[in-house]
Amino acid sequence: MLTSLRSACLSTRCYSTLVNPQSATTEALAYVSHSTDPWFNLAFEDWLFRTSSKPSHVLYLYRNSPSVIIGRNQNPWKEMDLKTLTMLGIPFVRRRSGGGTVFHDLGNTNYSVMMPQSVFNRRDNAQLVASALNQLRVPATVNERNDIVVDGYKVSGSAFKLTSSRAYHHGTMLLDSNIKTLSQALKNTNHSMITKGVASVRSPVKNIVEWQSSITHDTFVDAVIKRFEEHHKVDKKIVVSDIDESVLKEKDGDQIRKLRDELQEWSWHYGQTPEFTVTFSTSIEGADVNAEITSKQGKIIKMDVSGLSEELTGQFIDKKYGFVQASDIQTRSQKEKSVVEWLIECM
Missing domain, CATH: 3.30.930.10 (Bira Bifunctional Protein; Domain 2)
Structure with a gap:
């Protein structure tokens, strides 16, 4: 050697x-x-x-x-x-x-x-x-x-x-x-x-x-x-x-x-990351949007987003924080799609 x-x-x-x-x-x-x-x-x-x-x-x-x-x-x-x-x-x-x-x-x-x-x-x-x-x-x-x-x-x-x-x-x-x-x-x-x-x-x-x-x-x-x-x-x-x-x-x-x-x-x-909570705010289509995301061991365990249903935010649960793709989330309107894209960009 x-x-x-x-x-x-x-x-x-x-x-x-x-x-x-x-x-x-x-x-x-x-x-x-x-x-x-x-x-x-x-x-x-x-x-x-x-x-x-x-x-x-x-x-x-x-x-x-x-x-x-x-x-x-x-x-x-x-x-x-x-x-x-x-x-x-x-x-x-x-x-x-x-x-x-x-x-x-x-x-x-x-x-x-x-x-x-x-x-x-x-x-x-x-x-x-x-x-x-x-x-x-x-x-x-x-x-x-x-x-x-x-x-x-x-x-x-x-x-x-x-x-x-x-x-x-x-x-x-x-x-x-x-x-x-x-x-x-x-x-x-x-x-x-x-x-x-x-x-x-x-x-x-x-x-x-x-x-x-x-x-x-x-x-x-x-x-x-x-x-x-x-x-x-x-x-x-x-x-x-x-x-x-x-x-x-x-x-x-x-x-x-x-x-x-x-x-x-x-x-x-990433999975060794201790639990954390982060908040984001923006305006989409004239409405204020506030989000609070909690992650543990690198995965999303809780998400609250104004204007989005629990059913939609539930799609984020257990996904890897920072690795969610728009294709992973099913949206029903252009506004929901815009909010999801914003959330992904924030992470």
Whole structure:
């Protein structure tokens, strides 16, 4: 695998084929992905977390092609502009951890630190990454929310996941991301939506290159690995496994592929959405029309629309929110058809 990559030990890193996190003899491992597929990278992270040995500390670094990543308990219709994303050809992915929505592109590098749950400390992990930036002459600090900031600007958002024995803390690092596209992707004007999901906390952001223009993905990756190695004070150099999608052809490839496919299933992608209620208003043929729609697990469970009969609105029940087609609904008049088309457009 990755035969074009270096295989010799360097002064600070060792390159190798995939080291199985379950059978590794060392308690500190690092993995660097050369894939930019968000579905693969998040699935590989999940596989690492599930299979790494209980006492091990694991570092995983990767970056994705343009995509929006939401927390497991978030509402995609609330957190982003889905129509703009579709127009731009940018997918969204629901990750396994909680936390808020973030934008990924090749100017953003992602880090994930896994460890025993008994020693998990979110601030310590953020501080490890911030100190790597300090070594690159970036005055990064960790604020009270455990976000990494520089001069008051957020450069890294993070989230975490805990189980009975393991934990991980992962986050973004805005090195040279497209801030304009980030703003477009995360803009949402649907203020009438009331959701039980976790809302993102918006903060002013900047790229690291605003402070150090020479920093790249590779220099950041090397700096974080170095700090990870220093933090664990290991006698031998940490083995760094460079991986890409070719691991899908290896022994554990089926497990990783299964996790990747699960992320794309409608039941997870949309069906994980917590219950929400949204209201819309318009005027059709001179009459005011007000609608209230409630959705749970991505499906419509209740709908009240002024001017439409319960029989007609009942046709929407149990259908996937945002995926209803005009052909799915039988109307009896032009006005009903106009109202249905409006409702579909609103969703």
